[in-house]
Amino acid sequence: MIERSTADKSPASDPRREMLWQVLAAIPPGRVSSYGRLAQLAGLGRGARLVGRWLGQLPDDTSLPWHRVLNSQGQLSLPADSPSGQEQYQRLLAEGVIIRNRRVNMARYGWPDSL
DNA sequence: AACATGGCTGCTT
DNA sequence: CAAGCAGCCATGT
Numbered sequence: 715m716i717e718r719s720t721a722d723k724s725p726a727s728d729p730r731r732e733m734l735w736q737v738l739a740a741i742p743p744g745r746v747s748s749y750g751r752l753a754q755l756a757g758l759g760r761g762a763r764l765v766g767r768w769l770g771q772l773p774d775d776t777s778l779p780w781h782r783v784l785n786s787q788g789q790l791s792l793p794a795d796s797p798s799g800q801e802q803y804q805r806l807l808a809e810g811v812i813i814r815n816r817r818v819n820m821a822r823y824g825w826p827d828s829l
Numbered sequence: 830a831a832c833a834t835g836g837c838t839g840c841t842t
Numbered sequence: 843c844a845a846g847c848a849g850c851c852a853t854g855t
Contacts, residue, residue: 763850792836798836839847840847841845
């Protein structure tokens with residue numbers, strides 16, 4: 715029998731997100747990763763955009779390092795003028811990540827290194 | 830169900 | 843290096 719429990723659609727109980735949070739939490743301070751990589755690592759395949767969407771839905775008080783996620787080119791994907799964009803910039807800066815022209819050296823800060 | 834929208838990517842101009 | 847284009851995939855109308 716295939717039954718639908720009343721609470722199997724709760725985003726918070728979505729196992730895919732759980733995976734993502736886990737991978738996300740694994741990014742060391744001072745390092746960065748990309749939406750695509752995280753998607754891959756979290757078993758979301760090509761769900762890069764999905765990762766972005768979900769990150770955007772994280773609560774403000776989250777302890778997850780959402781700011782360590784950039785696009786595949788190592789650039790901050792958030793609009794520079796948005797609050798979140800500034801936040802991300804500042805946080806990375808605070809972790810010692812060198813950002814030049816809204817972009818970081820992925821070869822150096824990219825995580826995981828083995829690829 | 831069709832269509833538009835994303836915190837994307839990779840390939841080609 | 844910037845811009846265009848075509849895949850990708852969950853969500854929202």
